[in-house]
Amino acid sequence: MEEDLKFKRILLKLSGESLMGKKGFGIDPEVLKFFAREIKKVHDIGVQIGIVIGGGNIYRGLSAADQGIDRVTGDYMGMLATMINALALQNACENAGVFTRLMASIKMEEIAEPFIRRRALRHLEKGRVVIFGAGTGSPYFSTDTAASLRAVEINADAILKGTRVEGVYDSDPETNPEAKFFEEINYLDVLKRDLRVMDLTAISLCKENDLPIIVFNMDKEDNLLRVVRGEQVGTSVGNLELKIRTSINN
16 A cells, blocks of 8 residues: 655665664564564555664674784674674564565675675565665775665655654764754755764765755654655755754653
């Protein structure tokens, strides 16, 4: 059943840390099941879904230098971590009754298809959720940049970045109760204020292609569904006028 939706093709960006739940490391199976249910709700109303997931719950390439590992090697290790998360999410989605395809930016034919843009588009058109693993396939690029790149390549209507807070604030709301919430914000304001919604390369790519980013709380039930329906959820990042609310908690 299809609805009149604001976003009909999305790129959902999830952090690896989001899979930890309340654990300090690894993957919480209950979080996986919850994400799969939320993805299924959106899939069932006709939204075409691509997903990029990070690997920070397992390994961060940026921390490699502290462990005596060079940056390039560390980044490749991080790409492998994203594949572990991608496989886990694929399994959860399939168990929830959603057909998926896993595509990787580096060759690993036994577990994933190679990323080929036309093939990815065909999977989306056939109603399969496509999970993009291994980042861009090149070191020095984050999974935020991979999400922006894949979103542009598949002609997504928006990037939906699922987080554990309500959206974008002027400081960390988990440590500063006075943090101001942005309802809408311009790409340039994100960069000028160093809000770290996504990294510089990712934001610049979105700006160049006029690709909106919606930052929202993925941990709240039905939030993903509300976003694709066009309800005011989270923060909209794009070519917009700055709107600030001091609080969103009623």
